Amino acid sequence: MTELYLKHTAAESPPREALTINPAKTCQPIGAMYAALGVHRCLPHSHGSQGCCSYHRSTLTRHYKEPVMAATSSFTEGASVFGGQSNLLQAINTIFTLYDPDIIAVHTTCLSETIGDDLPQIIGKATAEGKIPPGRVVIHASTPSYIGSHVTGFATMTRAFVDYFAERTGKRTEALAVFPGWVEPSDMAELKRLLESMEVPYILLPDTSGVLDGPMTGYFEMYPEGGTKLEDIRRMGDAKASIALGPFCSGPAAKLLDTKCKVPCEILDLPIGLSATDRFIDSLRRVAGVAVSERIVKERGRLLDMMADMHQYTYGKTVALAGDPDQLCPLSEFLRDMDMKVKYVVTGTPGKAFEARLCELIGAGEEGDWRGAPGDLFSLHQKLKAKPTDLLIANSYGKFIARDEDIPFVRFGFPIMDRIGHSDFPYVGYRGAMRIMEKILNVLMDRQDRDAPNESFELVM
């Protein structure tokens, strides 16, 4: 088979600090767009050139196979010289007239950031000029593409919702504010199921279930029924406590809710795998003062049962991972719990906190291990070329590496453009962990079958 990528280069190459090849990340605005889609009747708005909005919508559509609605300021040469104020004012007017959302969530782009558009001032002007109908709101998040990554954009937009809306009335409620982080609609639904199973009242922000996993009805809904309700975001200020899942995606919103409304927060890893889900469930138990439901206890038991049944097949298997920090940390931990060895880890998202947390969870690497943060998929490919692993876990772009190096491959993360299931079946919680295990075992055991000589081709495994 002809190699797709590495035919063009050697396994080793000189350091290339000025150049990213096959990025393991993308830019902030798409994260902001995804977060805003998780608020009910909210229209994300991209304050920049038309292409940004178009690319983000296309990418989200490829991943979710759903219509993705967002508007754009459609910057022109004039706007980039004189500022984007008139474009945004006109956009606000157009959007409320044509599309009638309750909220417009504006995120900036590298262009509007660099020319220095002052979003609060522009929104203030729109309010003063009566362009915002009564009861409707325009909010903003600053998401320049040259800082952080798509993960940062998600975090910043989630934080912006808290910033604009969360109110402290002084009447504490029993509800927990839960920030799910950048997970799939299916994961958000699973988190809600777990919360309900423990009878914990909650507010989840954002919540893309019921938005990006919609049923087929014969109608196109501009604003599907899902998404966090505005009044619920307001009530977050009175929450008993908050739980932030994923320090990168959810930490900033939870910290702001703490400082702004004095809602104490616990920042946890995403509940991916057994140990991280244990910590999440334990937090819920302590913070909400509830008992762990029998159902959840059994789910945990079934996961453990599966891990025990199959441990011989995961023992010692080496793994390469690419993805986002909040996912990679607990996933690495889960792999370690399955007695697998995480050899290479790469994320495009900058931040030392990731490496530190990874080290806490699975220890420092052995000789020959590599943790690229930030790094790119081309570097990962070069590592694998030099010394392959038994398994690769990455988003769809990993398929090129998997093919070139003939490595069993599990799709995980964002974007997944060539398989289905991620928006329908969760990865979080004990049941999600079982699904991750199933996926891993399927590719490892298919490989074992494929490569087995006739005499050792086994029926029972």
Place this chain on the structure above:
Amino acid sequence: MDGSFAVLQGRRGQVGAAGDAALELACGRLSLPGSVSQRACVFCGSRVVLYPIADAVHLVHGPVGCAAFTWDIRGSVSTGPQLHRLSFSTDLRETDVVFGGEKRLYAALCALIEEHNPRAAFVYSTCIVGIIGDDVAAVCRKVSAERGIPVLPVQSEGFKGSKKDGYRAACDAIASLIGTAEPDPSAYRGETAVAKSPFAINILGEFNLAGEAWMIRRYYERMGIRVLSIMTGDGRIDEIRGSHRACLNVVQCSGSMIYLAKEMKERWGIPFVQVSYFGVDDTAEALYSVASAFPEVPILAERAAVIVAEELDKVLPDLRSFRAELEGMRAAVYVGGAFKARSLVKALRLIGVKTVIVGSQTGSKDDYRDLGELCDPGTIIVDDSNPAELSRFIRLMGADVFIGGVKERPIAYKLGIGFCDHNHERKIPLAGFEGMVNFAREVHASATSPVWELARSKGPGYGR
């Protein structure tokens, strides 16, 4: 055009109907700020045109997003190098935005050329580069001089116009290559029998999605014509450099490459014809019009006629059987260019499907007037549409199948109608004679799927 279509305020003038006495769409307008437009930007236009050139490096100068979102999104196939399928970005950070990105660009270019030894490099300017004022052209000149290969700046800052302006920027970059080398018959990649044929053409505006350019090239080669270069499908820098020796430019997808055809006519005196390869009529017409550009060699036209007859023999039985099942169905067409929309209307008609809505992102006044004449009276004709509008029109006109691009697919499915991707995500060739059968099969596969019938039955307990 009035309220019956419930046209959005500010969109009046960009929607009309075939049969209107004076159909005059106000197109070429910038999208209204705040609209959920299906359009993209200048960079997108340049990127899609140049990206299929497989032995060049394509370096996107800007923050990572522009490179990440255009990483191998279009199935442009190459016989050899796959360099175009990698994503190269200078990944500009905040400090670069403050202090300028020229040093970073220089280092990135040098590293890339060192590593991959490409035949040329294209450097795409993104929005921010236009704002921070990097002198991309100067860096390109410097690297070109040092490394001895063409390094071409592409002026594709996203905000500097529309996708069409991006096409133009791409054409400018290509134009600067043309005439800088002579064609090498010994390196001819097609049929060796025509490697020295005096009847040489360039194929413009064909991007080899799913291998379509190879198919089209074979038609011409069977006529005895030598294809000097394809711009840009399965493209090679050296072939583009020697493309000025062609006798004729054959331009498809008029939106993206017509500038280059005009430029080559002016600079090199090469005439051009505009063709389309979608549908059997248009494909046949393309072969005939190329033949007629060589009136002194009637054998070309004779061979074209033989090819058309042979190919039609092969495809008509299939098309007839698809037509029998599709007859009477209604289609909505919304694509990038109006030229393609025209071909699609005709192709759909051939398989018994009536187009009831047709629109494009970038059509011109003339395009829409032509569409108005081509379509049945009452067909909705629309420029730069949006999801809300499209879905309203689809329900109003009762379409059974939607022909469009990535963002339209889920809308069609939500409405419970079939869909055929006629854009970047097509997986099988839809051009040429064989392509017409594939197209009919795709339309048939989707429009007649049992899922739509299941969707109409509302499920157990409905209304009880």
